[in-house]
Amino acid sequence: MSNGHEQAGAGIDLAPGDEHIEGGGTGLRVLGYLAGLGLAALLTATSFFVAGTDLVWQPSIPVALVVLAIAQMGVHLVFFLHITTEPDNTNNVLALAFGILIVTLVIGGSLWIMANLNHNMMPMDRIMQMQR
Amino acid sequence: MAGVVADSRSNLHQLPSIAASGAAHSGPAPERIVTGYGFWIFILSDMVMFSAFFATYAVLVGQTAGGPSGRELFNLHNVAIETGLLLVSSFTCGLATIAADARRTVWFQAAMAVTCALGLGFLAIEASEFASLVARGAGPTRSAFLSAFFTLVGCHGLHVSAGILWLLTMMAQVAAKGFRADILRRILCFALFWHALDIIWIAVFTVVYLLGSAA
Numbered sequence: 001m002s003n004g005h006e007q008a009g010a011g012i013d014l015a016p017g018d019e020h021i022e023g024g025g026t027g028l029r030v031l032g033y034l035a036g037l038g039l040a041a042l043l044t045a046t047s048f049f050v051a052g053t054d055l056v057w058q059p060s061i062p063v064a065l066v067v068l069a070i071a072q073m074g075v076h077l078v079f080f081l082h083i084t085t086e087p088d089n090t091n092n093v094l095a096l097a098f099g100i101l102i103v104t105l106v107i108g109g110s111l112w113i114m115a116n117l118n119h120n121m122m123p124m125d126r127i128m129q130m131q132r
Numbered sequence: 133m134a135g136v137v138a139d140s141r142s143n144l145h146q147l148p149s150i151a152a153s154g155a156a157h158s159g160p161a162p163e164r165i166v167t168g169y170g171f172w173i174f175i176l177s178d179m180v181m182f183s184a185f186f187a188t189y190a191v192l193v194g195q196t197a198g199g200p201s202g203r204e205l206f207n208l209h210n211v212a213i214e215t216g217l218l219l220v221s222s223f224t225c226g227l228a229t230i231a232a233d234a235r236r237t238v239w240f241q242a243a244m245a246v247t248c249a250l251g252l253g254f255l256a257i258e259a260s261e262f263a264s265l266v267a268r269g270a271g272p273t274r275s276a277f278l279s280a281f282f283t284l285v286g287c288h289g290l291h292v293s294a295g296i297l298w299l300l301t302m303m304a305q306v307a308a309k310g311f312r313a314d315i316l317r318r319i320l321c322f323a324l325f326w327h328a329l330d331i332i333w334i335a336v337f338t339v340v341y342l343l344g345s346a347a
Binding site for chain 1: 330331
C-alpha cells in the first residue's frame with residue numbers, strides 16, 4: 001500500500017500542451033521553444049531549397065518533401081505541443097495515434113480508390129464512340 | 133486450498149497496477165486536464181476534416197480543365213514569407229503560454245500582440261494572393277483543381293482568422309479578469325489551436341505549393 005502512495009504523484013496525467021519540467025523554470029522552457037523554432041526553420045528551409053534545386057535526383061524530390069514535412073510535424077508536436085512518450089502523456093498519444101489512423105485511411109483510401117477508378121475507366125474517345 | 137483462495141483474495145485487493153496508478157484514489161482528473169484533453173480531441177477531429185480536403189485536393193490536382201496549373205500560378209517567394217510568419221507566430225504563442233504560467237501580464241500581452249501581428253501579416257499575404265488569382269481569371273470557378281485549392285487553403289485561412297479573434301478575446305480577458313484558472317485553461321486551448329494551425333500549414337505548403345510547383 002505504501003508503494004501505491006509513493007507512486008500516486010507519478011500517475012497523474014498531463015494536459016496536452018502542458019509541459020512536465022523537472023525543477024526547470026521559465027528560462028529552460030524558452031530554450032525548449034527556441035530549439036523547436038530552430039529545428040522547424042531548418043526543416044522548412046531545407047524543404048524550400050530541395051523543391052527548387054537541380055542538385056538532387058529529380059524523382060526523389062516529392063518523397064524528400066513528404067519526409068521533411070512529417071519530420072517538421074514531429075518537431076512541432078514535441079517542442080510546441082509537448083506530446084512526449086512519458087507515461088503522463090499516454091492518453092494524449094493514444095488520441096493522436098487514432099487521429100493519424102483516420103487521416104491515413106481518409107487520404108490513402110481516397111487516393112487508392114480514385115487512382116483505381118481512373119485506371120479502369122474506358123478511354124474518353126471510346127466512350128464517345130459508344131454514345132453515337 | 134483455503135489458504136490459496138485467501139491469498140488470491142488478498143491479492144485482488146492490492147492489484148498493484150490499479151493501486152499505483154493514482155486514479156483509484158483521486159477521483160476525476162483535474163479540470164485543466166479534462167478541458168485540455170477534450171480540446172485535443174477537437175483538434176484531432178479538425179485534422180480529420182482537413183485530411184478530407186487534402187484528399188479532395190490530391191484527387192483533383194490534375195483536373196485543370198484546360199486552365200492554369202499550380203506550377204504557373206504559385207509564387208513560392210510569398211509562400212516562404214507566409215511560412216516564416218506562421219512559424220515565428222507559433223514561437224511567440226509559446227512565449228505567451230510561458231508568460232501566462234509565470235503570471236507576467238506585460239510579457240503575455242506583448243507576446244500575444246506580436247502573435248496577432250504575425251497572423252494578420254499571414255492573412256494579408258494570403259488575401260492578396262487570392263485576389264490576384266481571381267483577377268487573373270483563376271478563381272475557384274475556373275477548374276476542379278482551383279475549387280479544391282481555394283477550399284483547402286481558404287479553410288486554413290478561415291481557421292487563422294478565427295484564431296486571431298480568439299487571440300484578441302484572450303488578451304481582453306486577461307486584461308479584465310487576470311490569470312484566473314478558467315482563463316488559463318482557455319489560454320491552454322488557444323495555444324493548442326494556434327500550434328495545430330501551424331502543423332496544418334506544414335502540410336499545405338508541402339502538398340499544395342512545393343509539390344505543386346515541383347511536379
